[in-house]
Amino acid sequence: MLAKLKTILFLSSILLSGCEPDMQNYKPHSGEADFSVYVAIGGSKTAGFTSNELFKSGQIVSYPNIISRQLLHVGGGEFRQPLMTDELGFGNKLVLDFVSDCHNDSVLAAVSAGGMADESNLSNIYMDFGPFHNLGVPFARISDITSRVDATQNPFLSYFSRFAQSPVSSVIEDALSIDPTFFSLWIGTSDLLLPALYPQQQMEIITKTEFDSYFTQIIMQLNQDVKQGIVATIPDITDFSYFTHIKTQNIWVTDELAEGGKRLLTSDERLLLSAETLIKCENAGSEEFPLAREYYLPETQINLLRTRVHEFNQIIKERALEYDLAYVDMYELFKSLAHSNLVYDGVAFNNKYIFGSFYSIDGLTLTPRANAIVANAFIHAANEKYKSSIPVISIAQFQSVEFP
Amino acid sequence: MRYLQLLLPLLLFSIHTLTTLAIPFPNMDKSTNGTIYNISELKPDASVVWTNPAAMNNTDSVFNIALSLNAVIRNSIFQASEPSLYQAISDNPVLYPFQLNVSSKINSSLSLGLTVQPYNSEQFSWQEENWTGRFLIRDYNLNAMVIQPAISYRLSESVSVGAGLVITGYQLRFNRSLPLRDINNEARQTINGKSIKLGLNLGISAILNQYLNISLNYKSGQLIKFNDSEVSNSFPGSLQYAGSETTSANIEWVLPENINFSATYQINEKWVTNANLAWFFYLNENKVDVKFPAISDFMSNFSIIGSNEPEIVYQLGVSFFASDYFTFRAGSWYSQGNTDENFLFPVLVNGPRIGLYGDTSFMAYPGLSINISIASAYFFKKSGTYSPGNFGGSYKTLAFSPGLGINYSF
Numbered sequence: 001m002l003a004k005l006k007t008i009l010f011l012s013s014i015l016l017s018g019c020e021p022d023m024q025n026y027k028p029h030s031g032e033a034d035f036s037v038y039v040a041i042g043g044s045k046t047a048g049f050t051s052n053e054l055f056k057s058g059q060i061v062s063y064p065n066i067i068s069r070q071l072l073h074v075g076g077g078e079f080r081q082p083l084m085t086d087e088l089g090f091g092n093k094l095v096l097d098f099v100s101d102c103h104n105d106s107v108l109a110a111v112s113a114g115g116m117a118d119e120s121n122l123s124n125i126y127m128d129f130g131p132f133h134n135l136g137v138p139f140a141r142i143s144d145i146t147s148r149v150d151a152t153q154n155p156f157l158s159y160f161s162r163f164a165q166s167p168v169s170s171v172i173e174d175a176l177s178i179d180p181t182f183f184s185l186w187i188g189t190s191d192l193l194l195p196a197l198y199p200q201q202q203m204e205i206i207t208k209t210e211f212d213s214y215f216t217q218i219i220m221q222l223n224q225d226v227k228q229g230i231v232a233t234i235p236d237i238t239d240f241s242y243f244t245h246i247k248t249q250n251i252w253v254t255d256e257l258a259e260g261g262k263r264l265l266t267s268d269e270r271l272l273l274s275a276e277t278l279i280k281c282e283n284a285g286s287e288e289f290p291l292a293r294e295y296y297l298p299e300t301q302i303n304l305l306r307t308r309v310h311e312f313n314q315i316i317k318e319r320a321l322e323y324d325l326a327y328v329d330m331y332e333l334f335k336s337l338a339h340s341n342l343v344y345d346g347v348a349f350n351n352k353y354i355f356g357s358f359y360s361i362d363g364l365t366l367t368p369r370a371n372a373i374v375a376n377a378f379i380h381a382a383n384e385k386y387k388s389s390i391p392v393i394s395i396a397q398f399q400s401v402e403f404p
Numbered sequence: 405m406r407y408l409q410l411l412l413p414l415l416l417f418s419i420h421t422l423t424t425l426a427i428p429f430p431n432m433d434k435s436t437n438g439t440i441y442n443i444s445e446l447k448p449d450a451s452v453v454w455t456n457p458a459a460m461n462n463t464d465s466v467f468n469i470a471l472s473l474n475a476v477i478r479n480s481i482f483q484a485s486e487p488s489l490y491q492a493i494s495d496n497p498v499l500y501p502f503q504l505n506v507s508s509k510i511n512s513s514l515s516l517g518l519t520v521q522p523y524n525s526e527q528f529s530w531q532e533e534n535w536t537g538r539f540l541i542r543d544y545n546l547n548a549m550v551i552q553p554a555i556s557y558r559l560s561e562s563v564s565v566g567a568g569l570v571i572t573g574y575q576l577r578f579n580r581s582l583p584l585r586d587i588n589n590e591a592r593q594t595i596n597g598k599s600i601k602l603g604l605n606l607g608i609s610a611i612l613n614q615y616l617n618i619s620l621n622y623k624s625g626q627l628i629k630f631n632d633s634e635v636s637n638s639f640p641g642s643l644q645y646a647g648s649e650t651t652s653a654n655i656e657w658v659l660p661e662n663i664n665f666s667a668t669y670q671i672n673e674k675w676v677t678n679a680n681l682a683w684f685f686y687l688n689e690n691k692v693d694v695k696f697p698a699i700s701d702f703m704s705n706f707s708i709i710g711s712n713e714p715e716i717v718y719q720l721g722v723s724f725f726a727s728d729y730f731t732f733r734a735g736s737w738y739s740q741g742n743t744d745e746n747f748l749f750p751v752l753v754n755g756p757r758i759g760l761y762g763d764t765s766f767m768a769y770p771g772l773s774i775n776i777s778i779a780s781a782y783f784f785k786k787s788g789t790y791s792p793g794n795f796g797g798s799y800k801t802l803a804f805s806p807g808l809g810i811n812y813s814f
Contacts, residue, residue, distance in 0.1 A: 020479060020493070020802065021479060021480065021481045021493075021783075021800040021801060021802040022481060022800075023481050023483045023491065023785065023798065023800050025483065025489055025491065026486045026487065026489075028487065028489070073489065096642070098642060108642050343792070343793060343794040344794050344795075345536055345537065345539060345540075345793065345794065345795050346537060346538075346539035346540035346790075346793035346794075346795050347539050347583045348583075357583055379487075383487060389486075389487050390487060391487045391488050391489045392487055392488050393488075394484060394488065394490040394536040395536075396534070396535075396536040396537070396538065396539060397534050397536060399585060400583055400584075400585070402585060402586060402587060403584060403585065403586045403640040403641075403642045403643060404586060404640070404641060404642045
């Protein structure tokens with residue numbers, strides 16, 4: 001009788017259950033890791049630098065902040081970022097807008113967002129809002145992580161001076177000062193990018209030995225206090241849309257080694273995005289007006305950059321193995337974008353300038369939606385290494401380039 | 405025999421009640437000898453408007469007319485693939501389909517019938533603004549207007565054959581988001597297509613003895629082509645130069661071939677039981693191809709490929725003739741589903757499911773009856789990925805449909 005009653009109840013419940021289905025969510029767990037105090041160390045992408053500037057809404061969707069939100073499900077704690085006070089940062093922000101070009105055509109282009117930088121963005125905010133968990137510093141090189149803020153020649157460390165604990169502290173010291181239990185480290189991109197962006201400054205790309213020394217030093221320091229973390233490899237910067245947007249066909253460039261001091265660019269070489277207006281409006285790139293060296297990457301430099309990135313990434317992988325850390329292959333992720341569409345949630349990502357959904361309008365840093373992809377890559381790597389189950393984020397919930 | 409006269413129109417009503425809900429419907433009593441009821445999945449094809457046309461000869465009434473109206477309520481939940489906590493619930497409009505069926509005996513061997521279904525619709529909608537699958541689909545609506553003239557011929561005392569010509573007009577609207585936005589809005593794309601298709605509905609039924617009847621029915625599938633469909637794109641202002649008039653879409657929407665086998669057994673004067681076995685198979689894939697013009701360098705062409713697995717639906721039912729005035733029916737069905745786990749597009753996912761139904765007929769006046777029905781379907785959790793879009797997760801659906809019908813026969 002009881003069995004019959006149960007059957008009737010079961011059937012009735014199905015028949016009358018209405019139309020609101022539910023589904024049991026899976027249970028996130030931390031596995032073998034302690035995510036209670038997470039610290040992120042890195043460069044521009046870690047800081048949330050995007051569209052050529054560091055500004056508040058860009059920082060809020062930085063990949064470390066996305067990760068930190070997901071870590072809340074597995075015991076993660078507060079994650080403080082050194083937020084700028086406004087949407088203008090230091091005044092270098094780019095937006096898309098219509099402008100009249102040199103031919104009086106109305107074209108869609110990246111233009112300055114305008115406005116004046118708020119002076120409060122230049123003040124140190126550590127006392128009021130610190131300590132900070134996101135220690136990403138725009139354009140920081142690997143040597144800058146261990147350098148004291150007042151001892152570096154890198155002008156971009158002015159970003160760090162905003163939120164450094166003291167004028168004599170370093171990024172690594174500030175990171176360790178908050179007693180982190182888990183870290184992410186994605187550094188080295190600027191070591192390759194800055195010499196490519198500013199060839200006129202004749203910056204030397206650091207050697208494999210130097211990179212190994214700095215990287216090992218950082219890992220060793222972290223490892224003294226924090227045993228768990230993720231390191232990320234460095235992308236091939238020559239795949240960034242800043243270097244791939246302008247086609248190289250029939251472009252003349254100056255080259256001291258070439259006959260007559262000029263030559264045509266080869267298809268394997270790269271033009272910088274900064275050459276676009278010159279080519280379009282000033283007949284630059286013609287045989288008569290070849291482009292100067294500061295507007296292109298010759299094959300020799302590209303080869304050197306690619307050799308270095310492989311060497312650096314080999315070091316990163318070896319140290320991850322040696323110090324038993326999780327490891328995420330950003331090189332492969334970014335490379336796959338360069339070769340074909342990378343599809344998530346029905347959206348195709350590639351390295352096409354503006355329309356590829358991945359790179360922001362500076363052509364170098366990431367859109368919020370790309371930050372979500374990067375964050376998920378970190379999360380997958382952590383889950384794999386530490387047998388945790390940190391939930392990933394829905395990529396489509398983030399935005400891409402904003403059109404006028 | 406009075407039961408038999410009464411039941412055909414009632415069943416015609418019930419067919420609609422349940423098929424509109426995407427629920428298999430039983431061949432539930434003796435009056436439906438040879439009738440294989442639709443057990444399709446809310447597909448506005450031949451299977452929803454008529455049963456085995458051979459069955460028209462299995463009633464003693466000279467004339468039948470049935471009108472039915474239903475409410476169809478259906479919702480699905482989506483859970484993104486682990487490890488993710490993302491969930492969304494579809495917000496499908498309530499449908500109110502209706503159907504008219506008329507059949508008449510010309511002589512002892514020949515019957516003619518007509519079914520008109522002016523509004524049959526399959527709708528699915530994800531309304532949440534940031535629904536994570538919106539770049540694949542936000543909502544779609546496939547409306548069908550179906551007219552089916554049918555003929556049935558009695559070959560012998562125990563065997564009848566029948567044929568129906570299914571004329572269907574289709575109207576498809578498909579809406580999704582595009583990964584472009586301005587400060588206020590995300591770009592949208594809407595595709596509208598129209599098509600008319602013909603289909604066949606063929607059947608045979610046999611009375612083996614006074615207790616047992618069997619039947620076989622074939623319904624043709626349809627490859628509905630919406631060629632050069634109108635595509636309207638609402639781009640951010642700066643991208644409107646791409647225009648919508650030069651964007652076109654070709655859509656191929658596939659409805660399955662269907663073969664049904666049915667048996668009905670009369671246990672005694674009060675009880676009749678029945679069983680159905682239905683096989684669905686697909687000869688083509690679903691395709692939606694949107695091609696952007698060359699100037700739209702910011703948008704790549706968009707394609708959906710849909711693949712369906714063959715499907716078998718099993719059904720058992722029973723009817724109880726309580727009195728001259730009341731008849732009760734109940735039953736259930738099960739299907740393993742037809743979805744390909746690598747092409748799990750975020751619309752109604754026909755995974756494994758079980759359904760229950762019940763209905764009651766009341767004869768208010770000789771020949772005139774009123775029918776009330778209720779049905780519910782439970783779609784078990786189905787996990788998979790739409791591989792071309794790298795979009796994965798699990799889906800569950802609940803469906804519910806009350807129905808009301810009026811029938812007259814003499």
